[in-house]
Amino acid sequence: MQKNQTLCFRGKCIVTCLYGRVEVMGFTIDEGQKSYPLFSPASHCPLTLRALGHTDYVRDDRTEASNILEDYLSAAASRKKLVKKVTPTSSIILLDPLDTPLTRFLSSFTHLSELFSPPVSELMSTVLDTPLNGLGVIPLASNIEGLKISRSCRDALSTVINACKGDIDGCAVILVYGVKNVGKSTFIRILINTLLNHTSNVDYLEGDLGQTEFTPPGCLCLSTVKEPLLGPPFTHQVTPDHMIYYGQSSCETDLDGYLESLKSLWRRRPQSREIPVIINTMGWVKGFGFQLLVDLIRFLPVTHVVQLSHGVSTQCSSLTPDFLRTAQGYQTHPTTQTALDEFTESHCPPKTYTHLHVQSEFEGVARQGTATHQRSNEHRELLLLGYLSQLQSDDSGPVRPLHTLTPYQVPNTAVALGVIHCEVAPSHMFYAVNASLVGLCCLAEKVTSKGGPVILSQATLCPCVGFGVLRGIDTARGLYFLLTPVDPSVLRKVNCLLLGAISLPSCILTEQPGFESEMPYVTADYSFDLTGAGKIRVFKGLMRPMYQNTHFL
């Protein structure tokens, strides 16, 4: 690739930079650096590889390139041909096919078989018939922009990077907010990747329950990021340092619980740590959602607040230090001059931080994707499948469906069982949790039974170490059978299973091979044509007669 040349693509591959320097999603890969997996599925904005060219020093480009290539290109003729095109600013990258337990697991489901192919909207722009196609990369023509980084975004990134490089005391704490679908998580991925060019670790506090980055949805967590994020969240599910299972994909049912959870996660972070922290927030910027943001900025020692917006109107007020002084929070209130406040202020001067405004300009901004794989419920399903793919072994054998795996077992007297999102009668509890996704949690209290299973009368927010599928319940022997990728050394400590409103992807149940007829919880006879057969349907933007023919049209 010549300097500034780009490769925007769909598919997946492993990239190695053999010569020169390239950049993906804000992360730069130098020659000789290790290989990285790239994922560009149809569910998200396509990835773009950009050649940066080598840094300034003079080198004998051709001979060096030729030497490097010797290991990879055995045919002297083709090596010579390639070397001929090398200039001092060229980059040579090696793309290898990428095949992991994750990709194998995903492609075992019929509706995901085309996940790594271009979506319909891009079919006219695909460049087929290139040698890359064979290894799983489909280049897109230049009319597909890929990720567009706006000027304001670039400025914000450099401000933050400079701050982290030492412009401020202590570490940078960067809170990012903005309305749903404005590109918060994309911005955060670029920000983390850019930071990783300068530092080996970045801390991440998850505050977006619906679009989580490292965990299944419905979780709040504190993670240390060491590897660049070169794909959408479902491709980098990792075990966080600390996690709380909130059990819902939005926070409005329990605002206090949401704030308390985030505060408690923050307290888990060693205060001496000198690495930058990124805080992601819900895309809820109105009413109570906005008040929660005010609280978070007051509770956490933020140094930078990044506001993302699109179009001409900002979607909510700018949370500048000035604005914050008089803003009403959900748990906090604007300062009033009392003796108490004077007392506290003598310890902590009023909050100051840098407020940055980023204008999002990528295609489809603020629109919920409607194409296949792009709706938010599909993203949540992918997150869960990404998590459950960790149950597959690393060897490249065939995919093993969940039900074929050997489960763990635990007496139902030794672990407590609870439901987070609704009230279920204890005697009917097993009907709710059987074959469901459960959070594996650690209660501080000891769990003891006076006979029979232990049922939590009210579920609480407690530390969660991961998730499992309650594969079955042996009522006669009093055993739960559980499938989980959680490490056994951690599983030992689990004494509570929590059911939340995050359901198992339906394909996990409907696509169990080997069963012709009856499978529990699966039917082909349910008719959605009957009135009332569907879920509660929330109408967004229903027009009342009086608004017709006005600006809504």
Added chain:
Amino acid sequence: SAMKKSSSEKRRHVVAWVNKAEWDQVLDYLYSKDPALQRFALQRVSAWRGRYAHNTPVAVDCTADLVRCQVLDRSGQLNGDDLVLLYGAALVRFVNLITERQQGRKARPLRRLAGKLNIPEWVVDLRHDFTHKKLPTLKWCRKGCKVVLEWLQQEYWSRQLGGGADEDWESDSDGEEEDAELKRQESNLLSRQREMEAFKATRDILISYESERYQSLDGPQEDRALAPLADMSWLLGEIKQLSLDSSDLLVDVLLEDGFLVPTVEQLETLGCDPFETPGSSEPRVPQPVLRFWLPLLKMLNSPSFIHLLLEKLFVELKVATAEQTDLRVFYLSAWASEVLLCNSNKFEFRFERKTQKKARMKDRIFMNRIQLRWQQLLSACLDAPCGSTPHLLQLILDDMEHPLPQDTQQKLLQLCSIYTQTPAVEFSLPRDQKHQPIYTLESLHEKRRQQLRHSGERSESSGDLQRMDVLTEKAKVLRGSPWQVCSDKVLWKNFPLGKVPGQSDDPSSLMVETYSAMTVCEQPVEMESSRGQNAPGVPGPARAAEGLIWNQSDVNRLKCGLKLF
């Protein structure tokens, strides 16, 4: 031809009940009039809500809410005013939620929507009274509840699980479904009719072409294949126009039996032996058949038409292979092969004599190389595996503008010959690779048997053993905790998720008879209590700089942390 797929397999959906028996039980109990049974059913519906999260069917939710009102009413624990409020909430929710799906983009009056659904008008009025007027009397509430429950039973419960079409929870279809559905059906019918007419017209033209050609066969030998006869030019013009208007249709008809795929009678008329050819792995179209169609094909040879023809040839080939219609398989692959050969620039032709070349060119559909979408053809070809696939695959691979890496080509061809179980194909490979064996299923079996004998393993494959090791390792780590790796000798693959060995299909099998309730102090999350300086209840160092020092939940936490000796 039999192109339509039978849609016999209905889509599977995830529901909250383990099986039909559980559904039937809940339905029975809900409508039993026995408060104890109704309570049981309500509790089960609460478990269903737990499973469904936010996807509980509206009808189930509404039924449960209304039955709850009846149960509380009959319990005699609440007075009339209490009950009116309860009934009110359940009835308002019913009318609003059940009509929600009928709403289009514009809000429409509830009365009209409810009327469409056969909900009595006075039920809608009752709702209106609850929300905007004086509260209705208990008597009207009871009556409303009874009528709505009957409506739900009739419209939802008794019709459900008896079959029906499918629409997903997730799919956000628009309102005005009925109208749209009617219109859709109408326009479908119309377009199908038009399609049929066009199809027939195309067929007729091609049949005219055929009869013209048969007539010319009786003419002097020389004319057979060469310049189209004068009286055919009009016909060819027609066909050309057709190909511009609807090339799809034209190709479809061409690939019907009796056109590019000749019938036995047609072959006999052309002097070919219909039973000689099939089965060949490198099929070619017999010269008489080729020449029969050449005038037409030569006129249609635009790149887009050729590409379409190739694609459809492969699609049809797939169908024909599945149906094992040998003659069809042969001719479809022969035509594909013929077209691909026209495109190839094999250098063996470079040294041929002029007359040879002329003879060869005479029988080609087109002369100049066409840029095809090779990647798509490659997939289409691999999608239609049959005896001649390795040959066709080779032709495509050889002809690609950007050829795949040699070893990928080789692997593809090998895989392909294994899959189709054809004898070894000649690959255009470097000499040293040429002697590598072509794997067949048998040879792989044999190789594996040998390997197993060598490593001394008997029953279990190495993968299984490896997995056993992992499980033993896990079991070791878990020792001393209540958790274990399940060591029962169970073939888990025989048990779908949610089912364990010995579990009965009785819907009561998961009831919890005795249980221990555990109450956890409603405390904000405290992680493992490893941090000494952070005793529960003491605010962390990152305390808010502004606003209240302790909010309500902090105070709760403090209270929780207090220990009184």
